[in-house]
Amino acid sequence: MNYSDIANSFIMWLACGCGVALVLFQAAVMTIKSMKAGKKMGITDEQINAAISSSAAGSIGPSLAILAGMVALLVSMGGPISWFRLSYIGAVAYELMAAGFAAQAMNVTLGGQDMNATAFACGVWVMTLGSIGWVLFTALATPHMDKFRDVLAGGRKELVPVVAVGAMCGAFSYLTINSAMRFNSQTTAAVAGFLIMAAFTKYNMTANKKWIREWSFCISMFLGMLVSVIF
């Protein structure tokens, strides 16, 4: 049996489908619980709708980027595993790296002529074991992170949002500079995205327009990309 027949077999779809179903199930239950709590806390339907549309619009761009990266994974690891790993625990860059390491350990070329069922299985094992820590750690440690955050805020409730602002500034400056450092069209995209959003944010600090709060993120992302392609 060819390895790609095994990789794309019905039972692989089934095994992979369980994980995807779990992700969707968890998201659904968490959302219902959160909506219920939100109602009691005075969060309005309008706020929830704004959150939904902004997040949906904002998720399309990154998901397109994931699809573009999925091609290499599809060719080497087949449909079910690519679908599974990119909606469950994994991320494009990580999965390709893991599959590459496994192929290297098996002395074959990832997706090459010499790739066989054993190398494919090795790839699946490495992807799984190499990423299990994220889920295991969050399963056990998440409640303690809440306390850790309060410690970071020095026990002052009014400083907890400052922890979040610091974390966002730190995380996004890392992610931005990491891609801007390449000094190619990605740099242009990062700078353009920054400047367009800066203009929106600056304007909206006084104007406080609802549509800007909801759409500026999506617009800046695609305009930034367009600018980088044109220039």
Added chain:
Amino acid sequence: MENKNSYYNDTYIPSIISFGRITNLLGVAFAFLPALVLCFVYNIYPPVSAVIAGVVMQVSVSGVFWFVEPISYFPVLGIAGTYMSFLSGNIGNLRLPASVAAQQAAGVEAGTEEGSIISTIGVAVSIIVNVLMLTVGVILGAQILGSIPPVIKGALNNILPALFGAMLAQQFVPNPKIGSVAVVLTSIMFFLMKNGYLSFLPGFPVYAVIIVAVFGTIFIGQKIVAADLAKKKEQ
């Protein structure tokens, strides 16, 4: 800390924690299903030595992130958002931006109780969009996806940098002091890394950049805001 919302603290959070723990532990088990199918249905056992070699290479790159990413992103994602994000993956490039975009659009502050509720909704929506698009993608298959013209593929590669830049600006403009601290710290750390000054650290030291960028900014940011608050009080 005062109890502003007793339902949030007494009912919501405990139920999120027990549900999140169970589903993420189940997630650990489900992750092995494809590998187990290969063993027990198809009788394919890769050599243990090769699996270990591959895992060691992979963990030396990503092992530190098992801990660094959840702790760094928690203040933004909140409790439910953290369980969901790390079960579904694609954190920095999708969950985190979706969470921030949702909180911004709803006009709630990240890190507050309202923020963590809205973050949950943002992450959930991003999960649905992502699974839908991946499902369409895998149905279209490698051939069709592979025939996307290179211009468009190049453009798609530039979505993420533009998104990250936009996200940074969204935080930077209202908080220029904290934003500047973040950019300066990150630049210094990348400079040190590129020039080999971090090579004494085990593995690939980009995790050190994240740790200093996030926690250095949180620490200095606290000092700045606390000083500003004290100044206001004096006046």
